[in-house]
Amino acid sequence: MEFRLLGPLEVEHEGETPAVGGRRQRSVLAALLLRANSVAGIGYLAEAVWEKPPVAPESNIRTYVAGLRRMFGAIGEDRLATRSGGYLLTVHRGELDLEVFEEQAGLGNQAWQRGDFAAAAGHFERAAGLWRGRPLAGLSPGPVLRAEIARLEDVRLTAAERHAHARIELGRPETAVGDLRVLLAEHPLREQLWVTLMLALQHAGRQVEALDAFSLARQHLVTELGVEPGARLRQVHQDILAGESAPPAQAETGAWRQLPMDIGEFVGREAELRTLHALAEPDSPTAVVISAIHGMAGVGKTRLAVHVAHQLVSTGRFDEIQLWADLRGFDAERPPVASTAVLENFLRLLGVAGQHIPQELESRAALYRSRLAGRRALVLLDNAATEDQVRHLLPGGPSSLVLITSRRSLSGLAGARELPVDVLPQQEAVALLARIVGDDRVADEPRAAARVAELCGGLPIAVSLAARRLRMRPTWTVEDLATRLQGTDRRLDQLAPGTHELDALFTMSYRALPPAHQRMFRLLGLHPGSDFTAGPAAALAATTPEEAELQLETLLDEHLLEQTTAGRYRFHDLVRSFARARARNHETRRALHRLLTWYLHAAESARGVFDPRRVRIVPLHPLPAECIVPRFVGHEEALAWYESERTTLRAVVETAAEAGLPEVSWQLAWVMLSFYYRRSHWDDWIATFRVALAATRSLGERRGEGIIWRGLGVAYSDLRQFATAIECHHRAQALLAEAGDRHGQAWNLNNLGVAYVDLGRLAKAAGCFHRALALFRETGDRQGEGLSLNNLGDTYRRLDEPARAAGRLEQALTVQRENDDRTGLQFTLGTLGDIHHDAGRHDQARRRYEEALAISRELGDQRTTARMLANLAQALDAQGHHGQARARRQEAVAILDELGDPHADVVRERLG
Structure with a gap:
C-alpha cells in the first residue's frame, strides 16, 4: 500500500484508490498516519478532527475508525488495531510519503551541515519529488493537523533553501533559480527564500536580477506587512551593490x-x-x-x-x-x-x-x-x-x-x-564550604565544618549562604558559625530562603480575590474528582451555575485553575492542597453534603433520559433546596455527561462513604448500574458496588445490600465469572426475600437465569425466568415482564423448542411495543433473529438483526451493538456475503476490544 499526505490525502493499493470516507473520517486517517506505528490517543484524534471537540468524542471517533477498518478490510488489509486509550495504525517502511520525505530531508540536512553538498543535493532532490501541493489539501483540519501542516511547510521550505545553497556550492546556481521563483510565488513574505534567490542570481552572474529581487521583496514586505526587509536581506543587498559575494553556505546564521x-x-x-x-x-x-x-x-x-x-x-x-x-x-x-x-x-x-x-x-x-x-x-x-x-x-x-x-x-x-537531585553528601558540602570561604579555616576545623554542613541539611544554597557569612567575617572560626546556626532554627531558615515560594505565590493570588471567589476557591478544594464543571461548583457554593461559571472563569484567569476543554476546570495538584487547607471546618460538611447529593440527583436525571423504563426502586436521599439539578435532552447528551463524569462519580461514591453519607454512596452506585451495563465499565462497576456494599452494611440496610449484591452478580456474569455471579445472586435473593422485596427478587431471578443460560443449565434458567415473570406481573413492572419473556423465549430456543420460543417472543414484542421499551426490544429482535437463523431463514434473520442493531446504535449501547454485528455477520456468511460478514466482525471486535469484553476473542476466532 501507499499513503500520501504531502498533498491531497490518498491511499493506493495495487493501483486502486479505495474511498476513504467523509471529511472527518479522512482527518482521523491523516492523524493516525502522522502517528503511524504509535498509539494515537482519543484526545489527540479529537483535536485533529474538530476545532472544538465534543465533551465525549470517543463514540464519534469509534465510528470513523470503524469506517476505516471497513475500507482496509475491503482490500484485505488488517492495519488498524485498538489499544488502551487509542488506536494504532501499522505502516510499513516506504509506504508513507511523509516518512520518506522527512528521512531524505534529514539526510540532506546532515550532509549539508558537514559540507557534503553533492550528497545533500541528491537527498533534497528526492525529498522535493514527493511534494504534490499543500499537505492534507481538501481537509478542514483541527488544531493538531493545522500545526502539522505548518511544520511540514517549514520543513519543506528549509529543505528547499538548503537545496539551493548546495547547488550554488556545486557551481549550478542557475538550476536553483526557477525552483525558488515558484516557491516565492506561494510564499512571498519568507525573507530567507528571497535571500537564497538573490545569492543564486548573484553567483550566476545575474546581479541586476538579484537587485530587482530585493526591490520586489521589499515591495511585498512594505505593502503587505508594513515593515522593511530584515537585517540578513539588507546585508545581502549591500554585498551585491558592493560587488562582494558571501559564501552561500553561510546564508544562515550559525549559532x-x-x-x-x-x-x-x-x-x-x-x-x-x-x-x-x-x-x-x-x-x-x-x-x-x-x-x-x-x-x-x-x-x-x-x-x-x-x-x-x-x-x-x-x-x-x-x-x-x-x-x-x-x-x-x-x-x-x-x-x-x-x-x-x-x-x-x-x-x-x-x-x-x-x-x-x-x-x-x-x-x-x-x-x-x-x-x-x-x-x-x-x-x-x-x-x-x-x-x-x-x-x-x-x-x-x-x-x-x-x-x-x-x-x-x-x-x-x-x-x-x-x-x-538530593542534598549534598557531607564530604561534598564541606568541599563547597571550603571553596567559597577561600582560606584555611575549613581545613583547620574539619569537625566544625562537618557540623555546619549537617546544620545546613546538605542544602547547597544554605551551605553557600553560611560560607559567605563566614567569608565576610574573617575573625570568626568555623566553630563560631556552627554555634550560631545551632542556636536558632530561624537563622537556618534565613540561610535557606525560598522553601515557601509556592505557598507565597498561591497566597498572593488568593488574597487578591474578592471574598465570594475566595470562598469558591476554598470549597473547590473539597471536590473529589480530577476536574469539574459549573454545576457541581454551584452546588458546593450554594449558588447558581451561571454565577459559579463566572467565578470559575475568574479563578482561571488568576492561574488558580486550569482548563483542558471548554467548560471543564481542574486544579494543579499543589493548588488543590493549598485550597483544601484553607477550607473552614464550619463550611466543609454542609458544602460536601450539597455536592455529593447533587451528583446523586444529577446521575438519576441523566439515567432517566437514556433508560426511562427502569423503575426507580429506591427513594433518593433528599436534595438540599439550594441545589439545581441539570436536565438532559436525548440519549447522547445524557450518556456524554456520564462519560465525562465517570471517574468523578466513582470518587463521589467513595467520598460519600468516608464522609458520613453512606446512603448517598450506595444509592449513587445503584443509579449508575444502567450506565455501567450499557457501556461495560466493569472496573468502575465492581469497585463502586464493593464500596456500596460496605455502605449498606454500615446502615444496616438489608434491602439495599441485596440490591447491590444483585448488581454485582450482573457485572460478574458479564465478565463470564459465572460461579461468582451465581453466589452474588444467591446472597441477593436471601436478603431481598428477608426484606419482602418481591420486585427486587424478580429482577434477581431474571439475572440469575441469565447466568444459568450462559453455563448451559437451561432447565434451572427456565425455572428462574418463570418465577421472575410471575413476580414482574404481580408488581406491575412491564419492562421486567418483557425482558423475562424474551429470556424465556431464548431459553426455549436453546432447548430446541422453537414453537414455545416464538410464542414467548411474540408476547415480549407486544409488551415492549406497548411500553415503548426500546432497550428491551433490541434484545427480543435479536433473539427472533437467532430463531430464524437456526431454522435457515437467513433473510428474515438478517432483517431482525439489522432492526436490533439500529436500536442498539440509537441507544448508544455499545456492547449490544457489537453482539448484533457479530450475529449479523453469521447471517451474511450463511448468505454467501463473506466480505460484508468480515467487515461486520471486524467492527464488532473493535468495539469489544475497546470495552475489554472477553467475548471479543470468540468473535475474533471467526475472523480466521
Whole structure:
C-alpha cells in the first residue's frame, strides 16, 4: 500500500484508490498516519478532527475508525488495531510519503551541515519529488493537523533553501533559480527564500536580477506587512551593490549562545554529572533526548544543569545552538512564563521575524521544531512548573538535547529521563564550604565544618549562604558559625530562603480575590474528582451555575485553575492542597453534603433520559433546596455527561462513604448500574458496588445490600465469572426475600437465569425466568415482564423448542411495543433473529438483526451493538456475503476490544 499526505490525502493499493470516507473520517486517517506505528490517543484524534471537540468524542471517533477498518478490510488489509486509550495504525517502511520525505530531508540536512553538498543535493532532490501541493489539501483540519501542516511547510521550505545553497556550492546556481521563483510565488513574505534567490542570481552572474529581487521583496514586505526587509536581506543587498559575494553556505546564521555563565564554586555532583553525560547520548535515531532534573528548592538543580550544559558544549556536542529560558514556575513575585512567550523569544533568536511568528501555540511549536530540525541544539528550560509548560518547547529530532529543571517530578512528560537531585553528601558540602570561604579555616576545623554542613541539611544554597557569612567575617572560626546556626532554627531558615515560594505565590493570588471567589476557591478544594464543571461548583457554593461559571472563569484567569476543554476546570495538584487547607471546618460538611447529593440527583436525571423504563426502586436521599439539578435532552447528551463524569462519580461514591453519607454512596452506585451495563465499565462497576456494599452494611440496610449484591452478580456474569455471579445472586435473593422485596427478587431471578443460560443449565434458567415473570406481573413492572419473556423465549430456543420460543417472543414484542421499551426490544429482535437463523431463514434473520442493531446504535449501547454485528455477520456468511460478514466482525471486535469484553476473542476466532 501507499499513503500520501504531502498533498491531497490518498491511499493506493495495487493501483486502486479505495474511498476513504467523509471529511472527518479522512482527518482521523491523516492523524493516525502522522502517528503511524504509535498509539494515537482519543484526545489527540479529537483535536485533529474538530476545532472544538465534543465533551465525549470517543463514540464519534469509534465510528470513523470503524469506517476505516471497513475500507482496509475491503482490500484485505488488517492495519488498524485498538489499544488502551487509542488506536494504532501499522505502516510499513516506504509506504508513507511523509516518512520518506522527512528521512531524505534529514539526510540532506546532515550532509549539508558537514559540507557534503553533492550528497545533500541528491537527498533534497528526492525529498522535493514527493511534494504534490499543500499537505492534507481538501481537509478542514483541527488544531493538531493545522500545526502539522505548518511544520511540514517549514520543513519543506528549509529543505528547499538548503537545496539551493548546495547547488550554488556545486557551481549550478542557475538550476536553483526557477525552483525558488515558484516557491516565492506561494510564499512571498519568507525573507530567507528571497535571500537564497538573490545569492543564486548573484553567483550566476545575474546581479541586476538579484537587485530587482530585493526591490520586489521589499515591495511585498512594505505593502503587505508594513515593515522593511530584515537585517540578513539588507546585508545581502549591500554585498551585491558592493560587488562582494558571501559564501552561500553561510546564508544562515550559525549559532545562538544563550547559556547563563557557569560558576567557579561548583563542586561535587560527580555521579549526577556522569548520569547526565550518559543521558546526553541518544539511544534512538529519531527521538529527542530530554533530561528532567528535579528536587527541592535550593538543592542546586540550576547550577548542575548549567554546569553540565557548558561541559557538553565545550566538547563540541551542541556547539551550533544553545537556548535558555527561566520559566519562573516557582517565582513568588511573578507568574510562570507562558509557553507561547518562550516560543516567541526562541523563534526570534532563530531568525524568524516577528510578523512571521504564528499566534497559535501549536503552530509556534511546529515552526520552532522545524527551525531546530537537524541542528546541534541544546535547550535549557529552568524552573519548569508543569509538564504542560515545557511540552511545546521540546525540539523534534535526535540532534537536540533538552535539560529541564523543576521542583517537581515531570513524570508525565513523554520521553523524559528523570534525574532526582538530593542534598549534598557531607564530604561534598564541606568541599563547597571550603571553596567559597577561600582560606584555611575549613581545613583547620574539619569537625566544625562537618557540623555546619549537617546544620545546613546538605542544602547547597544554605551551605553557600553560611560560607559567605563566614567569608565576610574573617575573625570568626568555623566553630563560631556552627554555634550560631545551632542556636536558632530561624537563622537556618534565613540561610535557606525560598522553601515557601509556592505557598507565597498561591497566597498572593488568593488574597487578591474578592471574598465570594475566595470562598469558591476554598470549597473547590473539597471536590473529589480530577476536574469539574459549573454545576457541581454551584452546588458546593450554594449558588447558581451561571454565577459559579463566572467565578470559575475568574479563578482561571488568576492561574488558580486550569482548563483542558471548554467548560471543564481542574486544579494543579499543589493548588488543590493549598485550597483544601484553607477550607473552614464550619463550611466543609454542609458544602460536601450539597455536592455529593447533587451528583446523586444529577446521575438519576441523566439515567432517566437514556433508560426511562427502569423503575426507580429506591427513594433518593433528599436534595438540599439550594441545589439545581441539570436536565438532559436525548440519549447522547445524557450518556456524554456520564462519560465525562465517570471517574468523578466513582470518587463521589467513595467520598460519600468516608464522609458520613453512606446512603448517598450506595444509592449513587445503584443509579449508575444502567450506565455501567450499557457501556461495560466493569472496573468502575465492581469497585463502586464493593464500596456500596460496605455502605449498606454500615446502615444496616438489608434491602439495599441485596440490591447491590444483585448488581454485582450482573457485572460478574458479564465478565463470564459465572460461579461468582451465581453466589452474588444467591446472597441477593436471601436478603431481598428477608426484606419482602418481591420486585427486587424478580429482577434477581431474571439475572440469575441469565447466568444459568450462559453455563448451559437451561432447565434451572427456565425455572428462574418463570418465577421472575410471575413476580414482574404481580408488581406491575412491564419492562421486567418483557425482558423475562424474551429470556424465556431464548431459553426455549436453546432447548430446541422453537414453537414455545416464538410464542414467548411474540408476547415480549407486544409488551415492549406497548411500553415503548426500546432497550428491551433490541434484545427480543435479536433473539427472533437467532430463531430464524437456526431454522435457515437467513433473510428474515438478517432483517431482525439489522432492526436490533439500529436500536442498539440509537441507544448508544455499545456492547449490544457489537453482539448484533457479530450475529449479523453469521447471517451474511450463511448468505454467501463473506466480505460484508468480515467487515461486520471486524467492527464488532473493535468495539469489544475497546470495552475489554472477553467475548471479543470468540468473535475474533471467526475472523480466521
